[in-house]
Amino acid sequence: MYNTRISTTISPKHAAILKKHAKEHGTQQKVLELALETFDRKASPEPTLSPEEVFILRVWKEKVGCMIDKELFSVLIKTADLKENEAWFNANKMYMAFGLELLYQKPFKELSLREILDGLVFLSKTGNWFNRYTYSDEGDHYTLWIYHNFGLNGSRYLLIMIENIFNSCGAKYTSSVSEKTLFVKIFK
Incomplete structure (x- = not known):
């Protein structure tokens, strides 16, 4: 490796900055x-950033989400009191809608069924x-198909x-569940 010699002039202001930092770093070079x-x-x-990363940063900034280990999440879901959770979801109908509003930056009532489905896929990813x-x-x-380990x-x-x-959103649907899957037919 060889060094290249340069020669230049600088203003007194920049010379002072160079001198100050040379003390800190050892040499002007x-x-x-x-x-x-x-x-x-x-x-x-x-x-x-990917759209998912941008959204995660928005959720983080709004302080509306938290990270949880997926295995712990699985245990919490498997041992959850479904009746109590269903009562909570019924009392807080707009819980999932809030995530969609945060994603699309518009009121839930203005979302099309396609936007809702796209948004749910995005949020799950x-x-x-x-x-x-x-x-x-x-x-x-x-x-709609959901495959999981819960x-x-x-x-x-x-x-x-x-x-x-x-x-x-007032959509008509039918659904069926199994141990690892959830199927939902949503009528247009």
Whole structure:
């Protein structure tokens, strides 16, 4: 490795700054190299955040969410008192709707059924709640599939949450659950 010699003049103001930082970093050469590296880092593009990361930052900023270990979440769901939770969801009908309002930045009542379904898929990916959460358009209805590891009680718990959101928007639906899956047919 070899060094390249440069020669330049700088203003008295910048000479004072260079001198001050040379005391801190040892040499003027070191200060200039650090300054150039910093300048180069700032000039390179910042990595862009995914929509999920942007939403997580918004939830964090609003202080409306919390992180929980997925295994602990599974235990909590499997051992939950479904009657008590169903009563809570019925009393707080807009709980799931709030997440959608935060995502879309508009009132829940203004969301289309498609936006609600897209939003639920987005929120589930962001929260890393399920193994798979998707829906398809079947013409006269949508079919929503949720695959998870929370057991039958977990499916029932998830159904309470899903029914809450579809009841809140006035959608007609049918549903069935098993130990690892939840299927919901939502009519347009």
